[in-house]
Amino acid sequence: MAAEKLTPGRFAQIVIMLTLLVAAFTWRTLDYDKQDQLECNLTPKCTVNVNDSSLIAYLEGAKLIIIKPTGGLTMINPEQSLGIEEDETTWKVPISTNQVIEFYFKNKNSADSFKVSFFVNN
Numbered sequence: 001m002a003a004e005k006l007t008p009g010r011f012a013q014i015v016i017m018l019t020l021l022v023a024a025f026t027w028r029t030l031d032y033d034k035q036d037q038l039e040c041n042l043t044p045k046c047t048v049n050v051n052d053s054s055l056i057a058y059l060e061g062a063k064l065i066i067i068k069p070t071g072g073l074t075m076i077n078p079e080q081s082l083g084i085e086e087d088e089t090t091w092k093v094p095i096s097t098n099q100v101i102e103f104y105f106k107n108k109n110s111a112d113s114f115k116v117s118f119f120v121n122n
Contacts, residue, residue, distance in 0.1 A: 037115045048116055055105070057118060064093040064101065064118060076104040076113070095120050 045058035053069035
């Protein structure tokens with residue numbers, strides 16, 4: 001492509017685009033909210049403390065039992081094929097040995113969410 005003279009209109013277009021890009025990157029950087037990621041090694045039981053709530057998990061046979069905290073957390077299941085059983089106080093997840101199961105939990109009263117990785121080593 002041949003070199004063209006930089007006209008005032010072209011220069012203004014370049015400055016406007018650079019300003020928009022810098023503004024977009026700055027806004028995205030300031031707005032970014034890293035999602036909390038927690039790990040839970042099930043040997044034999046683990047507790048995860050988040051926002052004044054305790055999430056307790058343990059193994060019972062071939063099931064991972066997660067006791068629902070009183071803080072109003074809901075579980076977001078990324079894999080619908082896991083076959084999670086839910087009752088008033090627990091979530092029960094069928095597992096196999098040496099498996100990592102990840103769930104997202106969301107606070108009902110806010111937009112806060114976090115991920116917990118459960119490591120099954122038996």
